[in-house]
Structures are given as structure tokens and as C-alpha cells.
Amino acid sequence: MRKKGSAAFHGGALFPAMMEKNGSMEHLVKRLSQLSATFIVLIVVGLLFVLGRAAMPAFQAFGFPFFVTSVWNPVTGHFGALAAIYGTLVTSFLALLMALPIGFGIAFFLVEIAPPPVVKPLRIAIELLAGIPSIVYGFWGLFVLAPLFQDRVQPFLTDRFGALPVVGRLFEGPGFGVGMLTAGCVLAIMVLPFLAAFLTDVFKSVSPLLKESAFALGATRWEVMSSIVTPSVWAGVLGGVMLALGRALGETMAVTFVIGNAHRLSASLLAPGTTISASIANEFNEATSDLHTASLLALGLTLFAITFAVLACGKSLVLVLEKRKGA
Amino acid sequence: MIVSVCRKSCLLALALLGLASPAFADDISGAGATFPHPVYAKWAETYKAETGVGLNYQAIGSGGGIKQIKAKTVTFGASDMPLKPEEMKDDGLIEWPMVIGGVVPVVNVKGVGPGDMLLDGATLADIYLGEAKFWDDPSIAKLNPKLKLPHQAIVQVYRADGSGTNFLFTHYLSSVNSKFGQKVGEGTSVSWPAGTGAKGNAGVASTTFRTEGAIGYVEYAYAVENKLAFTKMTNKDGKVVAPDFEAFQAAAANADWQTAPGFYLILTNQPGAQSWPITGASFILMHKKPVDAKASKQALDFFAWAYQNGGDSAKALDYVPMPANVVTMVKKSWEQIDLKD
Numbered sequence: 001m002r003k004k005g006s007a008a009f010h011g012g013a014l015f016p017a018m019m020e021k022n023g024s025m026e027h028l029v030k031r032l033s034q035l036s037a038t039f040i041v042l043i044v045v046g047l048l049f050v051l052g053r054a055a056m057p058a059f060q061a062f063g064f065p066f067f068v069t070s071v072w073n074p075v076t077g078h079f080g081a082l083a084a085i086y087g088t089l090v091t092s093f094l095a096l097l098m099a100l101p102i103g104f105g106i107a108f109f110l111v112e113i114a115p116p117p118v119v120k121p122l123r124i125a126i127e128l129l130a131g132i133p134s135i136v137y138g139f140w141g142l143f144v145l146a147p148l149f150q151d152r153v154q155p156f157l158t159d160r161f162g163a164l165p166v167v168g169r170l171f172e173g174p175g176f177g178v179g180m181l182t183a184g185c186v187l188a189i190m191v192l193p194f195l196a197a198f199l200t201d202v203f204k205s206v207s208p209l210l211k212e213s214a215f216a217l218g219a220t221r222w223e224v225m226s227s228i229v230t231p232s233v234w235a236g237v238l239g240g241v242m243l244a245l246g247r248a249l250g251e252t253m254a255v256t257f258v259i260g261n262a263h264r265l266s267a268s269l270l271a272p273g274t275t276i277s278a279s280i281a282n283e284f285n286e287a288t289s290d291l292h293t294a295s296l297l298a299l300g301l302t303l304f305a306i307t308f309a310v311l312a313c314g315k316s317l318v319l320v321l322e323k324r325k326g327a
Numbered sequence: 328m329i330v331s332v333c334r335k336s337c338l339l340a341l342a343l344l345g346l347a348s349p350a351f352a353d354d355i356s357g358a359g360a361t362f363p364h365p366v367y368a369k370w371a372e373t374y375k376a377e378t379g380v381g382l383n384y385q386a387i388g389s390g391g392g393i394k395q396i397k398a399k400t401v402t403f404g405a406s407d408m409p410l411k412p413e414e415m416k417d418d419g420l421i422e423w424p425m426v427i428g429g430v431v432p433v434v435n436v437k438g439v440g441p442g443d444m445l446l447d448g449a450t451l452a453d454i455y456l457g458e459a460k461f462w463d464d465p466s467i468a469k470l471n472p473k474l475k476l477p478h479q480a481i482v483q484v485y486r487a488d489g490s491g492t493n494f495l496f497t498h499y500l501s502s503v504n505s506k507f508g509q510k511v512g513e514g515t516s517v518s519w520p521a522g523t524g525a526k527g528n529a530g531v532a533s534t535t536f537r538t539e540g541a542i543g544y545v546e547y548a549y550a551v552e553n554k555l556a557f558t559k560m561t562n563k564d565g566k567v568v569a570p571d572f573e574a575f576q577a578a579a580a581n582a583d584w585q586t587a588p589g590f591y592l593i594l595t596n597q598p599g600a601q602s603w604p605i606t607g608a609s610f611i612l613m614h615k616k617p618v619d620a621k622a623s624k625q626a627l628d629f630f631a632w633a634y635q636n637g638g639d640s641a642k643a644l645d646y647v648p649m650p651a652n653v654v655t656m657v658k659k660s661w662e663q664i665d666l667k668d
Contacts (some may be wrong), residue, residue, distance in 0.1 A: 073518035174480030261524030286390030286489025
């Protein structure tokens with residue numbers, strides 16, 4: 001109270017006519033901000049609580065084995081999350097594996113190589129790509145990518161790599177067009193604009209002094225990129241990657257169209273599978289038994305936990321790297 | 328000033344809401360099976376032209392229809408899987424058959440056109456169990472000596488959502504192949520050992536159309552609309568039948584609705600030389616004590632109209648309308664619905 005009084009006093013000295021009004025405005029804004037912040041926390045806690053309570057029947061019925069069984073049988077009432085968890089993780093990692101080099105390339109091009117007239121249109125193109133709704137990606141994946149994969153890409157992969165000792169397991173079996181690989185590709189294209197924009201900003205944030213000094217010493221653009229720029233923003237890049245991963249993990253509509261909807265574990269990338277979000281999207285509307293509904297909500301809770309873990313890992317990794325750099 | 332503006336805008340919003348609701352109150356709301364969707368849509372179009380009352384039907388699958396009517400969010404639910412009498416009693420529902428159609432297997436194999444291939448129940452079950460993996464499997468070749476079958480992998484397409492069509496298909500396969508019955512069973516949603524899933528009859532039709540070597544199962548109207556290659560089948564009497572209106576009607580003729588309690592009757596694998604083996608009736612579910620009696624009355628008027636006038640449009644889409652004696656029984660069962668406000 002005293003503090004506020006003194007601030008108002010000082011403010012009053014400069015703006016005597018508005019002293020009272022400023023004080024109450026300040027108070028109002030402070031309270032509104034507090035309310036907004038509490039609101040967010042309440043939503044997250046509330047969501048967790050509702051999900052947890054609704055998913056409880058599934059955990060009670062199955063216990064820990066819920067996370068390690070891949071059986072998903074509505075007829076007998078046996079549900080296991082493994083196939084969905086596996087699919088979520090595999091498609092997201094595939095997406096990142098494909099999007100990271102390309103995003104890196106785009107960022108490198110935009111920051112170092114592109115002549116100024118090209119930069120703006122390219123950035124607009126990237127932003128447009130980011131703005132396309134995910135369900136449109138799903139349609140495109142289903143009608144354009146899936147037939148292409150079935151006719152050309154998957155037979156090629158099976159012929160070339162199917163017979164190899166270890167890697168072959170990834171590419172065996174007939175290609176249906178839809179499957180983990182197709183879903184990974186669609187996700188990669190969805191994550192790409194975000195990653196490219198993020199990496200571009202991160203690379204731009206490097207001090208020009210650092211880069212100019214390297215150029216002055218005769219380094220090529222690639223040497224500057226790899227030896228100076230990248231090591232200095234490594235933490236930022238990792239943070240961006242984690243955010244992109246978080247986005248890929250939760251993506252629903254695009255993946256549902258092209259994943260094949262099969263609750264089965266398979267080593268092959270060409271096989272159909274399912275992700276957590278795809279399972280919920282497909283089955284929630286029609287889950288007639290309470291256990292089925294509870295299992296789907298348990299899946300949702302699992303996704304919540306996975307995303308949280310990924311983001312937490314990313315954040316702590318960034319902190320560790322920053323500390324190490326500082327030291 | 329801000330407070331009075333807020334108050335005025337709140338009042339305006341409420342007034343607009345009040346004006347807006349009567350416009351939508353005239354639409355009958357229903358949800359459920361994709362199986363009868365083509366014929367319901369046709370009926371709704373004609374009914375709206377005649378009476379001005381529209382139908383808002385969400386084809387989300389039988390499982391969805393059952394769930395929504397139990398939750399009382401719609402006036403009627405539609406399901407190809409009839410609910411058992413005990414289940415109906417628990418939820419205070421009644422059900423009745425509205426129209427009969429057939430589920431047909433459709434294939435996408437080069438050189439195989441509509442009605443070219445023959446399959447029987449046991450082989451179809453083997454395909455969906457993943458036992459028959461390629462199109463030139465001996466069991467399929469034996470039934471089709473004249474067809475040149477490629478060594479192509481079979482892509483089994485099934486329903487990923489809760490589906491009455493799925494129920495009819497799995498019910499039939501379980502009754503003709505005991506291994507299928509044990510391993511997969513029957514239901515609106517089952518655990519398929521092989522293949523890929525699609526949403527709705529439309530999804531299965533679309534996926535089968537686009538994927539080479541695919542086999543799927545759809546309601547006959549979808550096969551015709553999408554020009555898919557349906558197969559002939561061997562029925563209970565051992566005769567080869569092609570799916571068409573006569574075959575569905577022959578199967579439906581065997582139905583003894585009189586003795587079925589609460590109209591619970593499943594029409595798969597019916598006897599008769601011309602019967603199509605995977606025929607089924609699509610049911611309407613309504614509450615005995617509805618939340619909105621006026622909406623229920625409107626819905627019943629629509630159904631009565633459909634029974635009276637919808638026969639020709641149903642036949643044009645190869646659905647079999649219910650026979651007159653069944654319609655009389657159904658209308659009598661409507662007396663159980665409490666229409667008093």
C-alpha cells in the first residue's frame with residue numbers, strides 16, 4: 001500500500017490532475033493480468049483433472065499393461081495403447097528427420113545466399129504454406145501422395161532395400177499407399193514452414209560482427225555457417241526442433257487421412273498404423289462402450305504426457321547448453 | 328458508458344438468438360448409419376419440396392447414431408445393427424426397420440469388372456483374416472477359373488469407425504467361418520488382423536477405388552454410384568447370386584418380423600435360391616419418452632410419409648422398402664412413444 005502510495009505520489013508530482021485515475025487504472029490492469037495468468041493455469045489443471053477422471057476406468061481395468069499392449073479390440077473389451085504410441089512417435093520422428101535438413105537449407109539460403117529481391121517472396125511462400133489448414137494437407141496426402149507412393153515410391157523402396165539385412169525390415173511388405181511413411185512425409189511438409197521460419201530468425205540473430213570477422217579471415221559461406229553460426233545458436237535450433245516435434249505429435253486431421261488406421265505394430269514403415277490423435281478422431285464419436293471411451297481418453301492423457309515430456313526435455317536441454325556455453 | 332453498451336449488446340444478442348431459433352426448429356435431426364444415407368437423403372429432398380420440413384441427418388456411422396440417440400442429442404438414431412431388447416429397455420428406446428439393403432464386396436483388380444468375380448463366405452473370411460494374401464491364392468482361383476488373377480497383394484479395406492455395415496459383414500463372416508468368428512468376432516467395431524481402415528461407406532468406397540489390389544465392403548448403392556467392381560457370391564443354398572434388388576428382396580422375404588421381439592432381426596445368410604447372403608435392415612431408434620415431443624411427432628410424420636411414398640425412390644437406389652404388413656406393425660409400435668408435451 002505504502003509503495004503504491006509513493007508511486008502515486010511521484011506520478012502525482014508529474015501529472016497532478018490525473019493522479020487518482022492513474023492509480024486505479026494501474027490496479028485494474030494488474031488485476032486483469034493476474035486473472036489472465038490464473039485463467040491459463042486453471043484451464044490446464046482443469047483439463048488434466050477432467051481427462052484423468054474420465055480415463056480412470058481404463059487405468060483401473062488394465063493397469064500399467066495398457067501402455068505396453070498393442071491389442072485394440074472393442075468386441076472383447078481389451079485395449080492397449082502401444083500401437084498408437086508407437087505410431088505417434090515414429091511418424092513425428094520421421095517428419096523431423098525429413099524436415100530438418102530441408103528447413104536448414106531454406107534458412108541457409110534465405111540468410112546467406114538469396115539475393116534481396118528473392119527473400120521477400122520466398123518468406124511469403126513459406127508463410128502461405130504454414131497457413132494452409134491441416135485437413136487440406138490430409139486431402140492432398142490422400143489423393144496425390146498416397147497413389148504416388150503406392151505406384152512408384154514404395155515398390156522402389158521394397159525392391160532396393162527390402163532384401164538388406166537390418167534396414168530391410170523397415171521396407172518389407174506390400175505398399176498400400178497409406179502408412180507410416182506417407183504420414184511422416186505429410187507431417188514433414190506441415191512442420192517445414194514453421195521450422196524454416198524459426199531457423200531463419202535464429203540464424204539472423206547471430207551477431208554480424210562474428211560473421212564479418214570470419215569472412216574477413218577468408219572463410220567460405222558454408223564454413224561460416226557450419227563453424228561459426230550453427231554452434232552459436234545450437235540451443236535455439238534445438239528449442240525450435242522440440243517445438244516442431246510437439247506440433248507433429250499432436251497433428252490430427254492430416255495424419256488420420258494417410259496413416260491407414262490399423263491398430264497394429266509393424267517394423268515396416270510401409271505398413272499402415274495409427275497415431276493417438278488419429279485413433280481418437282476416428283473412434284471417439286462412435287465408441288459405444290464406456291471402457292472404449294475411457295481408453296480413448298486415456299490415450300489423450302498419454303499424448304498430453306508425451307508432449308509435456310518432449311517440451312520439458314527440450315527446455316532443459318536448452319538450459320543446459322546455454323549454461324555450458326556461458327561457462 | 329461501457330456497462331450500458333455491454334448491456335445493450337447482450338440484449339441484442341439474446342433477441343437475435345430468439346429470432347434465429349424458430350428457423351432451425353423445423354429441421355428434423357437424426358444421426359447414424361451411412362448404409363441408408365443415400366435413400367434417406369433422397370426422401371428428405373422430396374419431403375422438403377412437398378412439406379417444407381427438412382431433415383438434418385448426420386451420417387456418422389451406426390455406432391455414432393446409437394451413442395447420440397442414447398445421449399438424446401438427436402430426435403432419432405439410425406443403425407444397421409439392431410439393439411437387443413434388453414439394451415433397448417435399459418435406455419427406454421424403441422426401434423423399427425425402415426429400409427432393407429445389401430452389403431456387397433467390391434474389388435479393385437485389373438481386368439475384373441462389376442460382377443466378374445465370385446467369392447463365397449469362407450474365402451471372403453480368409454481374405455479378411457489375412458490367410459489369403461495374394462489375388463492368385465488357390466481358394467480364389469478355384470472359384471474363378473475363367474479369370475486371370477495377378478500375383479498382387481490383397482489390400483483389405485475395413486471400416487475404421489463404428490459401423491452397422493461392419494456389424495452385418497462380420498456377423499455374416501462369423502456365421503460361415505468359425506475361425507473368423509473366434510479370431511475377430513462381430514460388432515460395429517472389431518479388431519481386424521490385416522488391412523487398412525477408412526471412415527464411412529464413402530471412405531471404404533473411395534479407398535478401394537484408389538488402391539490397386541484392394542477389397543472392401545460397401546452398401547450396394549455406393550458400389551453403383553462409384554462404379555466399383557462388386558463380386559457375386561454363393562449363398563446359403565449354394566447358388567451363385569449377383570447383388571441387385573431382386574436378390575435383396577428374396578432375402579428380405581424370408582424375414583419373420585411377427586416373431587421378432589422389438590423387431591430384432593438380422594437378415595444375413597438367409598435361405599432361398601435367390602437370396603443375397605449379406606442383406607440387412609436399417610433401423611430407426613427413438614425414445615419412448617422423448618425430450619421434445621413436437622420434434623418426435625415431426626419425425627414420425629416423415630417416416631410415415633416415407634413408408635407411404637418412398638418406395639419408388641428406394642427401389643431406384645436398389646433398396647427394398649418394407650412390406651405393407653410390417654409397416655402396419657411398425658405404426659402400431661409407435662403408440663409406445665409418448666407424444667404428449
